[in-house]
Amino acid sequence: MQVHRLSLLLLLAFATPLAAQQDTTRIPTGVRLGMIYQTLKRPSLAVRAFTAADGVSAAELVGDIVRRDLDYSDRFEMFEVPPQLADGPVDYATWNGLNVVYVLDGALEPLGEGDGYLLRLVLHDVVYGQVKESQAFRIPPPTAPDHRMAVHAAADEVVRWVTGQPGMAASRIVFVSQAADGARDLMVVDSDGENLRRIARVEGPLMSPAWSPDGRRVVYAVGRDDGSWDVIERDLETGAETRVATRRGLNTTPVYSPDGTRIMLAAENGRDLDIFEIDLATGRSRIVRGGPGADMSPTYSPDGRRIAFNSDRIGQPHIYVMSVEGGEAVLLSPYTYGEPGHYAAPDWSPETSFVAFHGRSRGQHQIMVADAARPGSTVQQITQEGLNEDPSWAPDGRHIVFVSVRPSGTGLYVIDAVSGRTRPLVLGGRLRTPDWSPTLERASALTVRGE
Amino acid sequence: MQKRIILPALVGALLVGACGGKQPPQQAGPTPEELAAQARADSIEAARRAEEERRRLEEERRRAEEEARRRAEEEARRAREIFAERVHFDFDKFDIRMSDQETLRRKAAVLRANPNVRVRIVGHADERGSDEYNLALGLRRANAVRDFLVSLGIDPSRFETASMGEEQPLVRASNEEAWAQNRRAEFQLVSGELTRAGM
Numbered sequence: 047m048q049v050h051r052l053s054l055l056l057l058l059a060f061a062t063p064l065a066a067q068q069d070t071t072r073i074p075t076g077v078r079l080g081m082i083y084q085t086l087k088r089p090s091l092a093v094r095a096f097t098a099a100d101g102v103s104a105a106e107l108v109g110d111i112v113r114r115d116l117d118y119s120d121r122f123e124m125f126e127v128p129p130q131l132a133d134g135p136v137d138y139a140t141w142n143g144l145n146v147v148y149v150l151d152g153a154l155e156p157l158g159e160g161d162g163y164l165l166r167l168v169l170h171d172v173v174y175g176q177v178k179e180s181q182a183f184r185i186p187p188p189t190a191p192d193h194r195m196a197v198h199a200a201a202d203e204v205v206r207w208v209t210g211q212p213g214m215a216a217s218r219i220v221f222v223s224q225a226a227d228g229a230r231d232l233m234v235v236d237s238d239g240e241n242l243r244r245i246a247r248v249e250g251p252l253m254s255p256a257w258s259p260d261g262r263r264v265v266y267a268v269g270r271d272d273g274s275w276d277v278i279e280r281d282l283e284t285g286a287e288t289r290v291a292t293r294r295g296l297n298t299t300p301v302y303s304p305d306g307t308r309i310m311l312a313a314e315n316g317r318d319l320d321i322f323e324i325d326l327a328t329g330r331s332r333i334v335r336g337g338p339g340a341d342m343s344p345t346y347s348p349d350g351r352r353i354a355f356n357s358d359r360i361g362q363p364h365i366y367v368m369s370v371e372g373g374e375a376v377l378l379s380p381y382t383y384g385e386p387g388h389y390a391a392p393d394w395s396p397e398t399s400f401v402a403f404h405g406r407s408r409g410q411h412q413i414m415v416a417d418a419a420r421p422g423s424t425v426q427q428i429t430q431e432g433l434n435e436d437p438s439w440a441p442d443g444r445h446i447v448f449v450s451v452r453p454s455g456t457g458l459y460v461i462d463a464v465s466g467r468t469r470p471l472v473l474g475g476r477l478r479t480p481d482w483s484p485t486l487e488r489a490s491a492l493t494v495r496g497e
Numbered sequence: 498m499q500k501r502i503i504l505p506a507l508v509g510a511l512l513v514g515a516c517g518g519k520q521p522p523q524q525a526g527p528t529p530e531e532l533a534a535q536a537r538a539d540s541i542e543a544a545r546r547a548e549e550e551r552r553r554l555e556e557e558r559r560r561a562e563e564e565a566r567r568r569a570e571e572e573a574r575r576a577r578e579i580f581a582e583r584v585h586f587d588f589d590k591f592d593i594r595m596s597d598q599e600t601l602r603r604k605a606a607v608l609r610a611n612p613n614v615r616v617r618i619v620g621h622a623d624e625r626g627s628d629e630y631n632l633a634l635g636l637r638r639a640n641a642v643r644d645f646l647v648s649l650g651i652d653p654s655r656f657e658t659a660s661m662g663e664e665q666p667l668v669r670a671s672n673e674e675a676w677a678q679n680r681r682a683e684f685q686l687v688s689g690e691l692t693r694a695g696m
Contacts, residue, residue, distance in 0.1 A: 250664075253662075254628070272659070273617055273619050273660070273685070275632070295658075296659065299629050318637070319632075340633035342633055356630060363630050390629065391629055411626070411627075435626075435627060479628050
């Protein structure tokens with residue numbers, strides 16, 4: 047409590063100077079505090095201890111990964127398994143009496159030497175008193191680098207069984223970490239905060255990494271000594287780097303198109319930044335958005351036909367939506383004449399019409415979500431604690447990773463835009479511009495349905 | 498026998514007397530040897546004086562040169578100083594402050610006096626706000642500075658602009674003073690030499 051209060055004081059001290067320059071009491075007109083509204087109640091789920099034919103300890107570890115993934119999916123109320131129901135056949139009546147809707151069992155069968163396991167997951171529907179889904183997944187041995195990802199993919203299938211929608215456990219987040227000596231590390235971490243590792247170290251500025259749709263490459267901007275910025279594509283397997291943008295000067299905020307054939311970015315064009323799209327096969331580039339003002343940070347809609355982007359052409363940075371073919375840009379962030387406004391870093395959900403960005407509210411940056419299908423409608427401010435920036439959607443279109451400075455620690459956090467539940471992903475130092483990957487692994491289809 | 502002894506003595510005395518009479522010490526002019534010695538001494542002295550004079554003149558010339566070089570260096574130093582003077586910006590803004598306009602006028606004078614110099618103006622932002630948008634803000638700041646210098650008559654083709662966003666803070670701290678220092682435009686010499694302060 048003491049520590050908490052102290053850090054809160056520090057935060058207030060940090061925040062105070064801003065008060066002199068802006069109206070720190072108001073939430074901007076057109077912004078409402080709260081989460082994305084969904085009527086669905088979260089069903090209660092119990093995950094029983096996983097078993098293994100040969101009693102290997104891998105069962106417990108695999109069970110822990112699956113249980114945590116399902117918890118982090120925020121689709122379920124996780125129910126603590128009572129000791130008397132820990133094993134044996136599922137007693138539907140008793141579970142039903144506890145208001146538990148689903149019970150998940152898992153069993154590991156060792157395959158051949160070094161081949162890992164077969165993980166059989168059985169999801170019981172307590173309400174209907176029957177097995178809802180059952181499937182066997184191949185899991186490489188724990189020593190294999192893709193072991194955890196295979197377990198995450200199995201957990202994502204459980205989410206799909208229940209909700210019909212994809213999970214996000216089998217994914218990673220790429221981000222930039224700034225060392226004390228000014229060097230930058232390109233880092234990657236699994237969606238559950240495990241497997242944190244460095245991909246590359248750069249001596250100078252490094253910004254805005256973004257995943258290719260197949261998860262095999264990342265593209266990012268690198269600052270040079272002469273003040274120019276290059277956009278570099280990196281093959282994660284080989285480490286080979288390719289310079290993408292060829293314009294002189296400032297090239298930044300690259301993203302891949304959903305089909306992976308193009309990269310859109312902001313580049314210096316005359317007096318300011320405009321948005322260009324580069325065809326990776328031909329290397330040809332075309333201008334998507336020109337004219338006065340700095341246009342940057344483009345992000346594709348899931349079908350690749352529209353973009354959201356950041357522009358300060360009206361004198362303050364705002365979020366707009368337009369067709370990739372050009373034409374009129376529609377304002378998405380709230381604008382009120384005479385009121386200060388500052389919105390930046392848009393990211394379009396890979397699953398919905400929601401665009402996340404950060405905006406200044408009560409003098410602090412907060413994560414906000416707007417519906418690109420209904421420009422002009424109210425924007426939801428989904429964070430309130432601390433300073434929050436640079437959101438990126440998970441492949442489930444529901445979770446958002448962002449940079450936060452808050453009393454519980456500075457670093458990357460994950461928020462569920464529906465429930466508001468927030469967890470730290472990686473804490474420490476200066477961690478910046480995270481990008482959440484697409485789903486990196488789909489569970490292999492060794493299906494045995496309806497047991 | 499006695500005569501034989503006296504004669505040589507007489508001759509000897511006469512000889513002695515004759516010699517003494519012809520050469521009275523001090524009164525007479527210098528001997529050629531003395532004159533030669535004198536001349537030698539005089540010419541040594543003259544050479545010494547000439548050398549001294551030469552050295553004096555040389556020293557004077559050297560001093561004058563040194564002074565000129567010092568002045569030139571001082572002027573070049575002053576020119577570099579004016580050239581390197583940063584300008585600062587208000588939070589989230591890119592307009593040139595009143596207090597920085599004098600700085601930029603001095604800078605314009607330096608640029609006019611050194612027509613071969615080409616400049617890179619690099620805009621920077623403080624750590625607050627979007628990492629990405631801060632790149633745009635830095636570029637806007639660099640452009641605002643260039644526009645002001647162009648309005649003072651400097652050829653636009655002599656400028657390059659760049660932005661480092663919030664990537665290279667001058668002061669690594671998170672307080673108002675550090676932020677104020679970090680919101681800046683810096684000036685880099687692309688080509689040419691700064692020799693004249695243009696005052």
